[in-house]
Amino acid sequence: MGKLARVxxxxxxxxxxxxxPGANLEVYGWLMANTDTVPFWMWSVGDNDGVNISRNSTYxxxxxxxxxxxxxxxLYIGGELWDDDEIFNPDDYLGANWRTIPLDEITPWVKNYEIWFEEDGQRVRVDFSVIEELL
Known part of the structure; x- marks a missing residue:
């Protein structure tokens, strides 16, 4: 039977x-929620379309x-992120990071999850929440 999780x-x-250099990170990559068998893409941005995020702010x-x-x-939530750099400077790989959520942790009460990505002093947090959808 299982459960329905709203992510x-x-x-x-x-x-x-x-x-x-610069006051922003230009973040691109992908974020998703998935089970052992089915992926659910939630955000995907390509290398040339990175979103600008300044220090202490949220995209x-x-x-x-x-x-x-x-x-x-x-249930797994997470993804893979990069920071887009100048032409002569390779992009910074912020990493692939996942949170595993067992079935019994999915409840009718909202649970918030922070997933961190970082490389060489660049640090971003992805914010997810999960709640059980009751039938």
Missing amino acids: RLHGIYCETEGPD HIGAETTVHVRNGQN
Whole structure:
């Protein structure tokens, strides 16, 4: 049987932009919610379309999806992010990071999750929330 989980991707918060020139990070990549068998893409931005996020500010996404998590499965939230740099400077890989949420952690009460990505002093946080959708 399992549970229905409503997953909200609130946004990406920039804690610090690190040593790169400029006052912003230009973040691109992808974020998703998935089970052991089915992916749900929530945000995907290509290399040339990175979003500008300045220190101590949030890029609001506001995406939402409902995921059927079956018995014996987990819910996974996370993704892979980069910071877009100048032509002669390679992009900074902020990493791939995931949070595993067991079925019994999906409840009728909202739970907030912070997933951190960082590289060389550049640090961003992705904010998700999960709540069980009751039938």
